[in-house]
Amino acid sequence: MAGPADKAMTADAAVARLSSGMTLGIGGWGARRKPMALVRALLRSDVGDLTVVSCGGPDVGLLAAAGRIRRLVTAFVTLDSIPLEPHYRAARERGAFALTEVDEAMLLWGLRAAAHRMPFLPVRTGLGSDVMRVNPELRTVTSPYGDGETFVAMPALRLDAALVHLNRADRAGNGQYLGPDPYFDDLFCAAADTAYVSCERIVETAELTKEAAPQRLLIPRHRVTGVVEAPNGAHFTSCAPDYGRDEAFQRYYASTPWGEFAARFLGGGEREYESAVAAWRGGERG
Amino acid sequence: MTAVTRAEYCVIACAEVWRGAGEILASPMGTIPSLGARLARLTFAPELLLTDGEAMLVGADGTVEGWLPYRRHLDLVTGGRRHVMMGASQLDRYGNQNISCIGDWARPRRQLLGMRGAPVNTLNNPTSYWVPRHSRRVFVERVDVVCGVGYGRAGGARYHHLHRVVTDLAVLDFATPDRSLRLASLHPGVTAKEVQEATGFTLTVPDKVPYTREPTGRELELIRTVIDPRGARTREVPA
Numbered sequence A: 001m002a003g004p005a006d007k008a009m010t011a012d013a014a015v016a017r018l019s020s021g022m023t024l025g026i027g028g029w030g031a032r033r034k035p036m037a038l039v040r041a042l043l044r045s046d047v048g049d050l051t052v053v054s055c056g057g058p059d060v061g062l063l064a065a066a067g068r069i070r071r072l073v074t075a076f077v078t079l080d081s082i083p084l085e086p087h088y089r090a091a092r093e094r095g096a097f098a099l100t101e102v103d104e105a106m107l108l109w110g111l112r113a114a115a116h117r118m119p120f121l122p123v124r125t126g127l128g129s130d131v132m133r134v135n136p137e138l139r140t141v142t143s144p145y146g147d148g149e150t151f152v153a154m155p156a157l158r159l160d161a162a163l164v165h166l167n168r169a170d171r172a173g174n175g176q177y178l179g180p181d182p183y184f185d186d187l188f189c190a191a192a193d194t195a196y197v198s199c200e201r202i203v204e205t206a207e208l209t210k211e212a213a214p215q216r217l218l219i220p221r222h223r224v225t226g227v228v229e230a231p232n233g234a235h236f237t238s239c240a241p242d243y244g245r246d247e248a249f250q251r252y253y254a255s256t257p258w259g260e261f262a263a264r265f266l267g268g269g270e271r272e273y274e275s276a277v278a279a280w281r282g283g284e285r286g
Numbered sequence B: 001m002t003a004v005t006r007a008e009y010c011v012i013a014c015a016e017v018w019r020g021a022g023e024i025l026a027s028p029m030g031t032i033p034s035l036g037a038r039l040a041r042l043t044f045a046p047e048l049l050l051t052d053g054e055a056m057l058v059g060a061d062g063t064v065e066g067w068l069p070y071r072r073h074l075d076l077v078t079g080g081r082r083h084v085m086m087g088a089s090q091l092d093r094y095g096n097q098n099i100s101c102i103g104d105w106a107r108p109r110r111q112l113l114g115m116r117g118a119p120v121n122t123l124n125n126p127t128s129y130w131v132p133r134h135s136r137r138v139f140v141e142r143v144d145v146v147c148g149v150g151y152g153r154a155g156g157a158r159y160h161h162l163h164r165v166v167t168d169l170a171v172l173d174f175a176t177p178d179r180s181l182r183l184a185s186l187h188p189g190v191t192a193k194e195v196q197e198a199t200g201f202t203l204t205v206p207d208k209v210p211y212t213r214e215p216t217g218r219e220l221e222l223i224r225t226v227i228d229p230r231g232a233r234t235r236e237v238p239a
Helices: A011-016 A034-045 A058-067 A085-091 A103-115 A187-190 A247-256 A258-265 A271-284 B005-015 B029-042 B070-079 B118-124 B191-195 B215-227
Strands: A023-026 A050-054 A071-072 A098-101 A120-123 A140-141 A150-155 A159-167 A190-202 A218-219 A226-229 B027-028 B057-058 B064-067 B083-084 B125-132 B164-168 B170-173 B184-186
Touching: A011 A034, A011 A190, A011 A226, A034 A058, A034 A159, A034 A190, A034 A271, A050 A058, A050 A103, A058 A071, A058 A085, A058 A247, A071 A103, A085 A247, A103 A120, A103 A150, A103 A187, A103 B070, A103 B118, A120 A140, A159 A187, A159 A218, A187 A190, A187 A218, A247 A271, A258 A271, B005 B029, B005 B083, B005 B164, B005 B215, B027 B029, B029 B083, B029 B215, B070 B083, B070 B118, B083 B118, B184 B191
Parallel strands: A023 A050, A023 A159, A050 A071, A071 A098, A159 A190, A190 A226, B027 B083, B083 B125, B125 B164
Antiparallel strands: A120 A150, A140 A150, B057 B064, B164 B170, B170 B184
8 A cells, every 4th residue: 555655855856946036934943943954955056046034043144145045034033142143144234135024923923824825914013113114015904893903914924945954754744843842844834835844863654653742743744845864954053852052163153254164064065064064073172 | 248239239120020910921031131030930929930041931940830932922922911021222212122233224234133023022012121231322312123112103002011121220111291211210329310321312300219129138149049149140230
């Protein structure tokens, strides 16, 4: 009897399915469980001119520094332990891309609207703030009921593709998070036409619920196009409980000129990245 | 016991923000507001909910009592049962707050964090601010980007409420007819003149400004031996 399709593929194969000009959602939050191996694969490709939707961290910093972003949709960009993302800041201060700046709730509701195939959802946020000034295309909607309150009509954030990183997945695309917070990863996948899930380890379906509660199965396979096994694939962001953030390496990333960092770590494949990080660590300790 | 430090007055003033708030989430951002929230929880506001700074609701001793990942945190914001104390890169006389960028938004001179949750916070639950260095750079006539919504701009939004602004010099509130900043209390050792000079617009200064209250012996002991034995507070506000 045939089972669901085997969606396992390499990071490069996943990125080969993307194209320039796409609207791309990136999961995780700040410097937490970002699909960094997929972002690095994106940097190896020639895909650019992207509209990126992200609760921004070093994913945005890398893509902005490499000139791949045409428009960014976000509420913030941070490295968490380093509040301000230096490569993102530099790109923004030189006017390298357009910005749609909304707040965290608007981003969440925009993804929910897309996941529910709604054109918008009303949100009680944005009014009175400069969210309205810097996004003149935003419209309001008035309650048809007795209260008559006016809300922002947050447009759906429909995505061509979503990239997320989880702790475990099976080859069919059922994805599992084991850390404290799912972030918005399932919503990114549900808001997207295609979704690529990288994970620390691909396991048999039965393994997924052997030791973890079924509630940890965050992403259902019918939302997933491709599954990429990428051990350490969130590095240098955190991927609890598999590993924490590589704070030393993140500090190095944040304090090194972009060209130097890119030449040293982003020239080859994921294996070369791993060895370059190991060599850097050895050199720093030595 | 040694004399009360400025940082300790700041912890007390931050804790006071949550007095009488009820069974709601205290969302402190920054070191001293976090210490203040824990102090309130351990003393006069035991019903407060606190997080571990990540996705867990925790008791005063760190015992996990609930789950609050980001998406549920945002649901809680819109449900209103929360009082947030945010930072501010700029703050104006009506409580408009900026954490997005400095200069022209289209081409900023200094990109900062971004709007984060400031717009949704200020329209949905009580909001206070913490400013560890009271200066004219922060307290400006006009903020460059309105992230947190101030009085006069909220359009009568039904849940908009700015409670207090605590700084390293003083406590301020909006208890004036036009809901503009007013000096509510001075930390001992600070004069009203100093606060005015560190502020980029004219503050309302009552004839008699009280001092920020003294900590109780129990509170000082909790700050020094339980909540912040390693003195993180002095890194935010020097003693």
